[in-house]
Amino acid sequence: MILDAITWVVIDCETTGPDPKEDQLVEVAAIKFRGSTEVARWSTLVNPGQPIPPESSGVHHLIDEDVVDAPSSPDALKELARFTHGAAMLVAHNAAFDRRFLKTIEAPAFNVRAEIEWDWLCTYRLARHLLPNAPNFKLSTLRYFRQLDVPRDVTAHRALGDVVVTAALTIDLARIYEETFGPHVDVDELLEYAQSFVRIRTWPYGKYYGRPIHDAPSDYIRWALLNSERARLDLDFRATLEATVLQRTSRAALAS
Numbered sequence: 001m002i003l004d005a006i007t008w009v010v011i012d013c014e015t016t017g018p019d020p021k022e023d024q025l026v027e028v029a030a031i032k033f034r035g036s037t038e039v040a041r042w043s044t045l046v047n048p049g050q051p052i053p054p055e056s057s058g059v060h061h062l063i064d065e066d067v068v069d070a071p072s073s074p075d076a077l078k079e080l081a082r083f084t085h086g087a088a089m090l091v092a093h094n095a096a097f098d099r100r101f102l103k104t105i106e107a108p109a110f111n112v113r114a115e116i117e118w119d120w121l122c123t124y125r126l127a128r129h130l131l132p133n134a135p136n137f138k139l140s141t142l143r144y145f146r147q148l149d150v151p152r153d154v155t156a157h158r159a160l161g162d163v164v165v166t167a168a169l170t171i172d173l174a175r176i177y178e179e180t181f182g183p184h185v186d187v188d189e190l191l192e193y194a195q196s197f198v199r200i201r202t203w204p205y206g207k208y209y210g211r212p213i214h215d216a217p218s219d220y221i222r223w224a225l226l227n228s229e230r231a232r233l234d235l236d237f238r239a240t241l242e243a244t245v246l247q248r249t250s251r252a253a254l255a256s
Helices: 054-060 073-084 095-102 123-130 139-145 159-181 187-195 218-227 229-233 235-255
Strands: 007-015 025-034 037-045 089-092 104-107 112-115 119-122
Touching (some): 007 054, 007 095, 025 073, 025 159, 037 159, 095 119, 095 123, 119 123, 123 139, 123 159, 229 235
Antiparallel strands (some): 104 112
């Protein structure tokens, strides 16, 4: 299989909120693989040094009392650095989120701060490419949509549980990719494919919700580009709208 030649680590973080400038880690977990074989797993609660907001506890069910005796974020990240040593690739579902909280780690062997330089594979992006008919691309949905071989007692929105599901999803998507593009593909091609532009097929909101993007008139698409928060934050959605406008402009120019 495409992953057989490398060591890779799946990572998940739970936090006090979505903003790495204001929020902190409360839990981190990771599983290391060689090929499709699990070789080690690690997890820790993290004391964020600040109260956990109720809305965040409502997601991961961790409260202040759970983390009061947990290691600090720098200590937890030192352990994560040790655990990920030797990995060729890090994997996460919606990797952009985890990368923002793990961008800088302590490299204890060298006593310096260093950025994680490994390649990251985002299973959220890869699933958007390979599973266009999925109901949505939430990790829990994909777990059941793909009928992944995950124990029933593995729960969502805790770091280790999400890592277990993400690992199963990674192996599943790698197999689909190899079946789609042939047996001679490699990990670099997989990474490039996952990072490439995903064309969005239907409107995710508004008066055209659920309908094909091309159903909307050009003035509405231009309005969405200028005024939609989604178009500013979701680069794939923005690129889809821009490509649609460009395609229509080119057709109009050819017709004139």
